[in-house]
Amino acid sequence: MPILNLIKNMRQLKKSEQLDAGQIRVLQKERFGDLLKHVLGNSKFYKSFYQEHGITIDKVGEVTLQDLPTINKKIMMEHYDDFVCDPALKREDLEKFISDPSNRSKKYRGSYQVIHTSGSSGTIGLFVYGANDWDMLRALVLTRVSKTKISLFKKTKLAYIGATDGHFAGISLVRGAPRLLMDLLPLSVNSPLGEICQKINEFQPGALSGYASGVYLLAGEQIKGNINIRPKRVMCAADPLTAKMRETIRQAFAIEPINFYAASESIGLAAECDISQGFHLFDDWHCFEIVDDDLKPVKPGEPGKLLLTNLYNYTQPLIRYRLDDEIILADKPCECGCPFPLIESIAGRQEEFLWFEKGDGTKEYIHPLVIVEFVVPGLEKLQVVQTQRNKLLMRVIIHGNKEDALSAIRRRMTEILEGKGLENVVNFEVEVADEIPIDSRTGKFKLIIPYDG
Numbered sequence: 001m002p003i004l005n006l007i008k009n010m011r012q013l014k015k016s017e018q019l020d021a022g023q024i025r026v027l028q029k030e031r032f033g034d035l036l037k038h039v040l041g042n043s044k045f046y047k048s049f050y051q052e053h054g055i056t057i058d059k060v061g062e063v064t065l066q067d068l069p070t071i072n073k074k075i076m077m078e079h080y081d082d083f084v085c086d087p088a089l090k091r092e093d094l095e096k097f098i099s100d101p102s103n104r105s106k107k108y109r110g111s112y113q114v115i116h117t118s119g120s121s122g123t124i125g126l127f128v129y130g131a132n133d134w135d136m137l138r139a140l141v142l143t144r145v146s147k148t149k150i151s152l153f154k155k156t157k158l159a160y161i162g163a164t165d166g167h168f169a170g171i172s173l174v175r176g177a178p179r180l181l182m183d184l185l186p187l188s189v190n191s192p193l194g195e196i197c198q199k200i201n202e203f204q205p206g207a208l209s210g211y212a213s214g215v216y217l218l219a220g221e222q223i224k225g226n227i228n229i230r231p232k233r234v235m236c237a238a239d240p241l242t243a244k245m246r247e248t249i250r251q252a253f254a255i256e257p258i259n260f261y262a263a264s265e266s267i268g269l270a271a272e273c274d275i276s277q278g279f280h281l282f283d284d285w286h287c288f289e290i291v292d293d294d295l296k297p298v299k300p301g302e303p304g305k306l307l308l309t310n311l312y313n314y315t316q317p318l319i320r321y322r323l324d325d326e327i328i329l330a331d332k333p334c335e336c337g338c339p340f341p342l343i344e345s346i347a348g349r350q351e352e353f354l355w356f357e358k359g360d361g362t363k364e365y366i367h368p369l370v371i372v373e374f375v376v377p378g379l380e381k382l383q384v385v386q387t388q389r390n391k392l393l394m395r396v397i398i399h400g401n402k403e404d405a406l407s408a409i410r411r412r413m414t415e416i417l418e419g420k421g422l423e424n425v426v427n428f429e430v431e432v433a434d435e436i437p438i439d440s441r442t443g444k445f446k447l448i449i450p451y452d453g
């Protein structure tokens, strides 16, 4: 029975939380060795790729993660049929499967969970989880993010708000919630607001999850009196949870939202600590390397890019996969006493940094978090598009007094540019919009669109 497998995984994950950081490291190393053996035996791609680097199955015991070459989405997709460890999976068939809308809530051949993504690079990515992999992932999220108590007698009522019309990571994960433990209400961010409000009011969720922007929208409706719900746990992922959103959610539901770090490559990478600011990386089932452009590990407190190794997906294993998310490791262990490393921040994708060129040819950037935290009165929603190297277009949705809001936006942006010495380098325009569309390929809203030239 799949539910028993899930419960077994959940118990094992709970047990790992009692270990210390050193014991987690031992567990991680064992799991890495097992995975390496598995790919050398089952993936044509990994076998020949590693062989080129002198790594063969008889050397598994001596090989460390750092001895292996890195991969990325492009390499994985180019070699897809040889890359996966299951001969039943073919890229062409999978692409056909996901492009048929009648398959949206279905598993491929009844057992494989297929996730697709594109990301700002535009490279389509397919990620397949086999039944066991998916059980481990679900257990990870249930244990450490939604913190579901195993009870077959009282179901948790979970409402999810996000893009629901595709094989996106978020909706696939909540659809995978075991029905014995949970009742689910999926809500599409693209549905009329009145319909969303009516459904969620009737449902009365005990837990609420979804895109930060979607949860924020519901918090606004609660404050206006259009809905009246009392979730005991609120979880956000996918798009940035800004300071303003967090405050509104807290005010609406009298609860602190938990931010959750997920990617199609693993939909359970880390979750925000209940006590401190920052996220705990689940490094018992992943290896996280935070590196500079030359793949050298960076020091805690310094930003680096994430190289991910997913230790539970045996169907489409990712080893030293460049995720390109910008991460800063905290320089002290967390006060909560949990064994998992703490990260101070995840600053979106590397592409989301805005780079400018000064008169003397040197480069300067604006950190995405500065845009994420762009809060001024009257500003409802923002998108920053870099239309030329030194030119920004700010698309804004505003409410209240238009002139006041616009001058506040201009003041704040000028302040940011002055902080970087860019006030005479970068020009910006503010454009008032009624709506800012989500990216149709990813189903996600894009806050920053950098110059592509």
Ligand SMILES: [Zn+2]
Pocket (backbone or CB within 6 Å): 273, 274, 275, 276, 280, 334, 335, 336, 337, 338, 342
């Ligand atoms: Zn903590």
